[in-house]
Amino acid sequence: MNKQQLSRLALLACLGSFTTSVWADVSGTVFRDFSLNHTTLNTYGVLDSNELGVAGINIIITGDNGVTETVQSDATGKWISTVGALGSKVRVEFTNIPSYLHESTTATQQNSSVRFVNDGTTNVNLALFNPDEYSQSSNPYLAVPQYINGDPLASNTIGDRTGLYIFPYNATSADDLTQTPTPLTKATAAQIGATWGITLQRSTKTLFTAAVVRRFAGFGPLGIGGLYKVDVSDLSNISTGSLNYVDVKTIGIPVGDNPRDGTACNSLAISSDQPAHDIAAGQQIGSVGIGGISMDNDHNRLWLVNMADRKLYGIQNVNPNITPTASDVLGGYNIELPTGMSCENGILRPWAVKYYQNKVYVGASCDASNTYPGTEELAGYILRFDPNSTSAGFTVEHAFRFNTPRASYGPDLIAFWYGWQNNLISSPLLTSIEFDLDGSLMVGVLDRGTMMSGTNTYNSLDCADTNLSDITGAGDVLRFCKSGNSYINGGTAGCTTVIPDAVKAHDEYYWGDYGPLPNEKIAFNETTQGGLTFLPGSGQLVSNAFDPKGWHQGGIYWFNNQTGGDDNRYIIYTTQTGLSYPPETMGKLAGLGDLEAILDPAPIEVGNRIWNDSNRNGLQDPDELGIESVTVTLTCGSDSVTTTTDNQGNYYFNSSTNASMLTLGKACSINIDPTQIALKDLTLSPSDANGINTNEAKTDTLDSDATLINNLATINFTVGNAGENNHSFDIGFHTLDKIDLKLTKAVSSSSVQPGEIFTYTLTLTNESTTTATNVNVKELLPSRLQYISDDSGGTYNPSTGNWQVGTVLAGSDNAKILTLTVTAPISTVEPPPVP
DSSP states (O other), X not given: XXXXXXXXXXXXXXXXXSOOOOOOOOEEEEEEOOSEETTEEOOTTSOOXXXXXXXXXXXXXXXTTSOEEEEEXXXXXXXXXXXXXXXXXXXXXXXXXXXXXXXXXXXXXXXXSEEEEETTOOOOOEEEEXXXXXXXXXSOEEEEEBOOSBOTTTOHHHHTSEEEEEEETTOBOSXXXXXXXXXXXXXXXXXXXXXXXXXXXXXXXXXXXXXXXXXXXXXXXXXXXXXXXXXXXXXXXXXOSOOEEEEXXXXXXXXXXXXXXXXXXXXXXXXXXXXXXXXXXXXXXXXXXXXXXXXETTTTEEEEEETXXXXXXXXXXXXXXXXXXXXXXXXXXXXXXXXXXXXXXXXXXXXXXXXXXXXXXXXEEEOOTTSSXXXXXXXXXXXXXOTTOGGGOEEEEEEEESOSOOOBSSSSOBOOOOOOOSSSOXXXXXXXXEEOTTSOEEEEEEEHHHHSOOEEEOOSSSTTOOOOEEOOOOOEEEEEEEETTEEEETTSTTSOOOOOTTSOOOSOSOOOOOOSSTTOTTSOOOOXXXXXXXXXXXXXXXXXXXXXXXXXXXXXXXXXXXXXSEEEEEEEEEOOXXXXXXOOSOTTSSOBOOOEEEOOOOOOEEEEEEEEOTTOSSBOOTTOOBOTTOEEEEEETTEEEEEEOOTTSEEEEETTTTOTTOOTXXXXXXXXXXTSGGGTTEEEOOSOTTSOOSXXXXXXXXXXXXXXXXXXXXXXXXXXXXXXXXXXXXXXXXXXXXXXXXXXXXXXXXXXXXXXXXXXXXXXXXXXSSOEEEEEEEOOOOTTEEEEEEOSSSEEETTTTEEEEEEEOTTOEEEEEEEEEESSOOSSOOOOOOO
């Protein structure tokens, strides 16, 4: 063997003496959990195909080898550790979660913001959801107000007509004569009158709907300031009796006066087959009364736009069974453009309102009323308002112009917007706002002229003109695609759809808003009427519109948010036309109000993890394992249920499955009997070791939260709002302390005479590595010895012989020196026997 060969062998031997560290990165995705994927129900806690990532979440990764790092989720929600080897066991903490998002309910027992995994685990995902986006079904019911010609309080023929319809999401009309199924009447015109704004309080299953100034359609019993309540807990029956909630004018919200003064020019028809003038109401569309309304279910507040003083108001402590008072009113807050911005040749006219992700968004349009035609001056604004910072006022979320060409509203006519005038022209009212899953804006625009007009009636604003006429409107539905922190206008690069050649539309995103002749240029386009609702995950935007399947109809369109076309249509009403027919419903005009989905409150889930706190510090360390088969009891008032921890120590209670008593504001407790078999030889760890005792879901996540109450490990808590899941109720147990104490006794003299004094020393030695607490020794003196005194080493009671030692540190001694005297002869002094 030559030297070269020897050198090679030596090198191989040298290399072989080293060990190679092998590790894999821990990674996962933080994502938004949605109820639906089109018509399919998603699984909460599982990443489904249409669910989007959440950026900016901080992830703290700690290995059992002491290595730790913090990373952040990217724009797609993905994150990955980069620090290298983390040992064997890893703790992952998700922090900086936005306030409007909460941990989803968990189908896999693995959706807590604190997780324990093996190094190299690649699917450490966290599902977050917004309770306002929860849907119990892919086919919930929708609600929409309807307008009836005339005074509903003066005539049974008018008042008995439907003022509010409900129908399932999958309702459809196969042709111009069918409704599958037939819409259900939920309220009559006499009960609520003409209303536009509509919103749902999920916790009570109550729809609130607000009076609106709509020419030719009268108010309900509460007049121009009316807010009405409709119980939708039972969808099958029409609401009976009074639906009055409050006249907002009586609680300090000045929405203006009823424009109908009883004169011939300013009155309503008292029979549905009569025409009317109602001129003052037509002139005040959009400038008096209530516009949109929106429920903040998290804080139990109803927001509304007052078009008379152009302010935003809130009503707090909403309860359909209690009439609000002036003390419940928030605001008003002036709805105005930021400093340096103004409306050109006009006034800012607010209408739409939407509560979304802890902010209030208001839709307003500059009316260009001081010029004509005003097309270039017309502008729309989405304004953002923070209820927690009211002094900051309104900021602009997005602004756009109304000066772009639209689709045709007849065979050869292109629809344009004009500034507000007191005549029957198309002027834009920004009446509805929705947000898509990716944050894109979807906006409904109502043609003001269609609220100023009726069917087969005196449409002229000249009281002397008694010619009957039938008018057509042209609203719009717009999309502004989210791009970073801004928006791209629909129909421009980055926010387009493919418009079929047969459809007469111009650079619009939603092109499916044409009339009943599919893909024909001669059909009416721009048929929408400004009302919208959006079921998150459905992939569709729902709008009110005219001519869904036939001429002179009012109904509902479902627009596809990807293609811009229409997926479905449904007829609500058909207006008979011709001068010999009564002007009951509103034909091609604004015949329907805004839309709202009727949804259940999101379930509430609480619980998390029972673990073996092996180092006894009350904190969940990376290598500490969960305890299986522990029985856990949830008690709320007189109701109790139990569950058992899984093989990771996880446990959960959910209001929709095993714990229906979890309701808002309920005082509840989680209890564990520490004597059960699964906890044999274990004792409760100290609580609140990280100094946080709030039991708050996003901050009190690492420590043990239970204290011993009535011999049970107990966590007391109050149930939060719907969907505010709390996966932070962790309880640690550790092994019982093994303590070895040794007691030795010594006297100061081997022989004493009666009357002599000597000392008797007791020494207690802790020979274990664990500190002993609450130690007591019983040392009762013989009758021939009399106690005189003792030193300061704990308390000694000579009558009982009890020495209260207290704490004996590991490896240390505690001594007690007793001074005694002899009362009878003793030849040799020996320590008293150990009792």
